Amino acid sequence: MAKYAAPGQPGSLVTYRDRYDHFIGGDYVRPAKGEYFANPTPVTGEVFTEVARGTAEDVERALDAAHGASAAWGRTPVAQRANVLNEIADRIEDNLELLAVAETWENGKPIRETLAADLPLAVDHFRYFAGVIRAQEGGISQISDDLVAYHFQEPLGVVAQIIPWNFPLLMATWKLAPALAAGNAVVLKPAEQTPASIHVLMELIADLLPPGVVNVVNGFGVEAGKPLASSSRVAKVAFTGETTTGRLIMQYASENIIPVTLELGGKSPNVFFSDVAAHQDAFYDKALEGFTMFALNQGEVCTCPSRALIQSGIYDRFLSDATERTKAIRQGHPLDTDTMIGAQASNDQLEKILAYIDIGKREGARLVTGGERADLGGELSGGYYVTPTIFEGDNKMRIFQEEIFGPVVSVTRFDSYDDAMKIANDTLYGLGAGVWSRDGGVAYRAGRDIQAGRVWVNNYHAYPAHAAFGGYKNSGIGRENHRMMLDHYQQTKNLLVSYGQDAQGFF
């Protein structure tokens, strides 16, 4: 085991500044109203920096900078834009441990995850979009002998991006990399729960970007997010969050007639067919890990496999083995490399999870393990920790229907394939799902029958850049990742060209 020193402590790889301003036009800019808000670490609950409390004036200033930069960035040759993305990727990779410590301190997640997932994935996403933008081609359609349709992709211009707090740097990357590759300028608002780690990144990469191409305005949703999302000066809004704000953003977008992409969460089923337990082998072990993935990132993942559906024939044994696996999760200091589950990202998140554990019990669900706040002692007593929790119950219960966004899985049984699909699809959401079977035919059919944008078959929680991610049903509109994401940040220009000499014959 190793334990990284906390930011600001002797030997730490990173020190947060006492205060962060907005990053606008390539410089740090004080908020127009001069106000800042305190930013605590969920690891201990202690405040470690303060951050600009942005308002409409700051958003306008950022939009001015973005509009000043967007035309030149959009005309920059794709090879050059790709080089910038590759340089950003290299810079992140060269500072990976430093950024991992900063991210863990900001969000509360274990350093094991930031080192192995958040930051390496961010590196790869920048490289992926640097690659695909160079490979993108327009189209030529010969309509008739003398008439040719040319299709060009053009940047949208200036886009707004509102980032969630569960993977502050990786979710910023998911939105920034395709937008920048496609030639847009960005005004980005980080979540107010995790407003600071993005500035550690910006300080590392600011010299690589032309001023104004990326602007970061911090602040609260109602004070900074709303003026950004409702601005008539943005060509698109990308948002990850929840349904009510998603609807509000669509409402604002309708006033400006602009597109949105929305990723609004899920209640993802993880379906285990009987044959997974046919042998006590590596695959069975993998399936047990797949069950336990509900605790990854403290359950604060939109695709958290928060409903486990286990076939009756193996139900008792599989749940017993999965419970043992869950109890083996090491909860501890997030900067300790042996820690598997860290702190929930904020106090209100902790309170919400505990309120859901309460309604789960009231509805008659059986608590199998966990179900309480964890006091880890010492400086961690002020942090926001929850023990990994397993409930058994019925899919109609609220803990099976609502996104708790914590390390809580609700387990139920099914008899037949049709039962499994009925339960899996009995949800408002359709973001993620898992299917586990040794029978390729069953796994394939289940994967196709579950109404969700991402179905993991015999694996879970992998997020490669080259696989599309997004929701069916109430889980949102549009996709992230994959080359197709470029389409969400581009206009199509059609040039319809006549090479003939003769009049068309109407007048």
Add this chain to the structure above:
Amino acid sequence: MERVALTDEAADLIRRLVADHGPLMFHQSGGCCDGSAPMCFPAGEFRTGASDVHLGDLVVDDLAVPVWMSAAQFEYWRHTHLTIDVVLGRGSGFSLEAPLGVRFLVRSRLL
């Protein structure tokens, strides 16, 4: 049937927000991040429609604050009673209370 209520702390917070923003409304959010929580807006800011259900009004002094939820979500909630409370936190979404360092929270019981 009464479906919604509020704690004294929530009532105090609503009084403060009304003084700053005028009449208010709630819409219960679903989904990830800051979801599964009640969002508080100036009345009329969030457009409700045929896909929403009016659960009831919170009465604070002589002011009624309507509470809404999407009809699809209500199908899964209809057997529960909701009490809007306040906790320390750093809310998000565009809910009005977030800058005050507090967050509205729903506590539930069976009807």
